[in-house]
Amino acid sequence: MKTKTRTVPIQLGDRSYPILIGRNLLNDASLWRQAGEGSVAAIVSNTTIAPLYASALEASIRALFTHVIRIELPDGEQHKNFSSLNQIFDSLLSAQADRGSVLFALGGGVIGDMTGFAASTYMRGVQFVQVPTTLLAQVDSSVGGKTAVNHPLGKNMIGTFYQPQLVVADLDTLNTLPQREVSAGLAEVVKYGPIMDSKFLDWLEVNMDALLARDTEALAYAVQRSIELKAQVVSSDERESGVRAILNFGHTFGHAIESGLGYGVWLHGEAVGCGMVMALHLSHRLGLVSEDYVRRVTSLIARAGLPTKGPDLPPERYLELMRLDKKSERGQLRFVVVEENAQASVRGAPDELVADVVAKCCE
Amino acid sequence: MKTKTRTVPIQLGDRSYPILIGRNLLNDASLWRQAGEGSVAAIVSNTTIAPLYASALEASIRALFTHVIRIELPDGEQHKNFSSLNQIFDSLLSAQADRGSVLFALGGGVIGDMTGFAASTYMRGVQFVQVPTTLLAQVDSSVGGKTAVNHPLGKNMIGTFYQPQLVVADLDTLNTLPQREVSAGLAEVVKYGPIMDSKFLDWLEVNMDALLARDTEALAYAVQRSIELKAQVVSSDERESGVRAILNFGHTFGHAIESGLGYGVWLHGEAVGCGMVMALHLSHRLGLVSEDYVRRVTSLIARAGLPTKGPDLPPERYLELMRLDKKSERGQLRFVVVEENAQASVRGAPDELVADVVAKCCE
Numbered sequence: 001m002k003t004k005t006r007t008v009p010i011q012l013g014d015r016s017y018p019i020l021i022g023r024n025l026l027n028d029a030s031l032w033r034q035a036g037e038g039s040v041a042a043i044v045s046n047t048t049i050a051p052l053y054a055s056a057l058e059a060s061i062r063a064l065f066t067h068v069i070r071i072e073l074p075d076g077e078q079h080k081n082f083s084s085l086n087q088i089f090d091s092l093l094s095a096q097a098d099r100g101s102v103l104f105a106l107g108g109g110v111i112g113d114m115t116g117f118a119a120s121t122y123m124r125g126v127q128f129v130q131v132p133t134t135l136l137a138q139v140d141s142s143v144g145g146k147t148a149v150n151h152p153l154g155k156n157m158i159g160t161f162y163q164p165q166l167v168v169a170d171l172d173t174l175n176t177l178p179q180r181e182v183s184a185g186l187a188e189v190v191k192y193g194p195i196m197d198s199k200f201l202d203w204l205e206v207n208m209d210a211l212l213a214r215d216t217e218a219l220a221y222a223v224q225r226s227i228e229l230k231a232q233v234v235s236s237d238e239r240e241s242g243v244r245a246i247l248n249f250g251h252t253f254g255h256a257i258e259s260g261l262g263y264g265v266w267l268h269g270e271a272v273g274c275g276m277v278m279a280l281h282l283s284h285r286l287g288l289v290s291e292d293y294v295r296r297v298t299s300l301i302a303r304a305g306l307p308t309k310g311p312d313l314p315p316e317r318y319l320e321l322m323r324l325d326k327k328s329e330r331g332q333l334r335f336v337v338v339e340e341n342a343q344a345s346v347r348g349a350p351d352e353l354v355a356d357v358v359a360k361c362c363e
Numbered sequence: 364m365k366t367k368t369r370t371v372p373i374q375l376g377d378r379s380y381p382i383l384i385g386r387n388l389l390n391d392a393s394l395w396r397q398a399g400e401g402s403v404a405a406i407v408s409n410t411t412i413a414p415l416y417a418s419a420l421e422a423s424i425r426a427l428f429t430h431v432i433r434i435e436l437p438d439g440e441q442h443k444n445f446s447s448l449n450q451i452f453d454s455l456l457s458a459q460a461d462r463g464s465v466l467f468a469l470g471g472g473v474i475g476d477m478t479g480f481a482a483s484t485y486m487r488g489v490q491f492v493q494v495p496t497t498l499l500a501q502v503d504s505s506v507g508g509k510t511a512v513n514h515p516l517g518k519n520m521i522g523t524f525y526q527p528q529l530v531v532a533d534l535d536t537l538n539t540l541p542q543r544e545v546s547a548g549l550a551e552v553v554k555y556g557p558i559m560d561s562k563f564l565d566w567l568e569v570n571m572d573a574l575l576a577r578d579t580e581a582l583a584y585a586v587q588r589s590i591e592l593k594a595q596v597v598s599s600d601e602r603e604s605g606v607r608a609i610l611n612f613g614h615t616f617g618h619a620i621e622s623g624l625g626y627g628v629w630l631h632g633e634a635v636g637c638g639m640v641m642a643l644h645l646s647h648r649l650g651l652v653s654e655d656y657v658r659r660v661t662s663l664i665a666r667a668g669l670p671t672k673g674p675d676l677p678p679e680r681y682l683e684l685m686r687l688d689k690k691s692e693r694g695q696l697r698f699v700v701v702e703e704n705a706q707a708s709v710r711g712a713p714d715e716l717v718a719d720v721v722a723k724c725c726e
Contacts, residue, residue, distance in 0.1 A: 093517060123522075
């Protein structure tokens with residue numbers, strides 16, 4: 001059965017672009033004309049993904065560019081740094097890539113973030129196309145225009161807001177994804193239930209098994225709906241000065257877990273999954289949701305294959321790590337909390353209460 | 364006599380900002396309220412400029428911020444690189460500078476370009492204020508929003524377009540400028556005559572001696588007029604996709620000189636001065652200006668204390684270096700040429716003709 005290709009338009013004025021979601025898109029040469037044309041195309045990928053998909057992508061875009069080069073970075077969050085970024089710049093300059101070049105980010109969020117950052121700064125900006133090959137990247141990094149590299153003192157500390165020309169989410173690439181990464185991607189899918197869409201939460205409860213079994217129709221809808229919901233938020237707050245912060249549900253706690261354990265020990269989605277459990281408990285302690293609701297969503301997170309219990313660090317360490325997060329304002333911690341009608345808001349909370357919640361979730 | 368403070372508004376929609384030009388501005392605490400306020404202010408400067416002016420600036424802004432930190436970079440174009448950039452990031456992160464921080468660029472073009480780049484990428488963008496202390500930076504880097512660092516394979520290859528909140532051009536800071544740098548700054552002032560404003564060319568011929576003697580009234584007008592003319596161009600082409608290219612008069616040749624000799628051997632303005640002579644000769648060979656006009660403007664460039672004869676590199680080397688310039692399009696060289704009525708345009712030229720012009724200007 002051929003799943004029909006779905007198109008979600010991302011409306012951002014003169015920075016608008018489409019996201020295509022479907023099967024067998026990498027091999028559909030006709031589709032790639034939307035990626036532009038020019039002198040140099042650079043396919044930026046990693047040593048895991050490139051052997052699987054770079055040839056198909058190259059075959060589909062070869063006719064559009066004078067030169068197609070491949071840049072293969074080492075795989076993993078620990079390589080999301082200036083050294084990898086410089087590898088991209090070195091390759092582009094060696095290939096004499098000019099301002100009319102197009103960068104293709106073929107891989108997960110790390111590749112997307114770094115390629116986007118490189119595109120936004122190479123000669124002060126060249127075009128780029130995202131080809132996300134993980135569920136997390138398809139639902140999350142494909143909308144929002146956030147690019148970044150990590151700094152030894154903090155995750156995603158250096159970056160830009162920069163929109164791609166086009167995003168192509170080929171669901172077939174998810175077939176080679178380790179199950180652990182499917183679960184990690186589902187964290188950012190599940191998120192949209194509590195913060196924005198009660199019906200989607202219901203749908204996820206019904207379809208979680210199909211998603212874990214990578215049923216294409218279920219994945220197509222989950223990806224599409226997550227993107228639509230994220231796009232609603234991002235369109236009204238492109239540079240994250242206000243409402244967009246609700247997308248960070250679970251992320252304040254999650255970033256503390258990631259940096260406390262060292263990047264890459266837990267996957268980002270795993271940390272967010274557990275961080276959402278903490279944020280749900282905090283919402284309960286603030287009187288916003290019932291214990292039943294906390295249990296309900298926690299159970300869905302667990303069914304997605306995600307951890308619901310935090311790593312055993314002292315609560316004070318969590319607080320310290322959260323204060324270093326770039327979303328903290330003048331050292332004041334801010335948390336996304338939810339109500340049962342899928343309304344999210346951002347607020348502070350007393351340190352003691354936060355420490356209590358963390359302690360309870362790490363038992 | 365107190366020179367009145369002049370304000371040139373730069374109109375760029377929601378990225379508009381004012382440029383203040385006058386005397387004793389560093390010490391005028393009331394003025395600095397326009398710089399915003401917040402948690403951390405970082406004064407980014409170099410080891411030459413900081414001892415002269417950082418204390419005055421710090422005193423004027425101290426009341427507006429919780430913490431004021433100073434970041435002192437090594438002085439010189441050879442330090443406009445990722446290593447210096449990381450020094451800025453390290454200092455900001457160590458000071459726990461959040462998104463409400465403001466970066467102050469106190470220095471010349473190198474400091475302005477790097478601080479602007481750091482501001483545009485630190486936590487995906489924080490505010491910055493330019494305090495240019497060289498004539499070149501006052502007339503040139505204060506308008507246009509270009510930020511950059513150099514890469515071993517090319518100058519300004521990595522950067523962004525990012526606008527400051529405010530520019531404060533204190534003419535008193537020019538008193539400590541070496542004469543060679545006054546001349547280098549005048550290159551970017553003289554430029555506006557041939558490309559845009561015949562009356563300004565006349566004015567420069569009358570006032571060149573006063574400018575070299577750092578007469579404040581003459582400097583104030585030259586800075587103001589250059590900024591106004593640049594702003595006209597930039598406002599209609601913020602991201603340099605069209606007409607803005609005329610501001611690169613002399614720069615294609617100039618960049619070849621700079622990179623051919625190694626950055627820092629000639630000052631940027633010196634290379635541009637000589638590059639304008641080459642561009643004038645090219646304009647003559649293309650039938651656009653008379654020999655008299657070439658002599659007239661060359662003489663003004665010489666009076667400004669700038670070289671009018673190129674370094675002795677083989678013409679083929681010039682061509683090769685120019686082809687590496689990021690403004691070349693698919694290897695095609697593009698030159699800004701002028702007509703005598705101060706009309707500039709961008710066009711290609713045969714390699715042989717360009718080599719001829721270079722050879723003649725290096726004799």
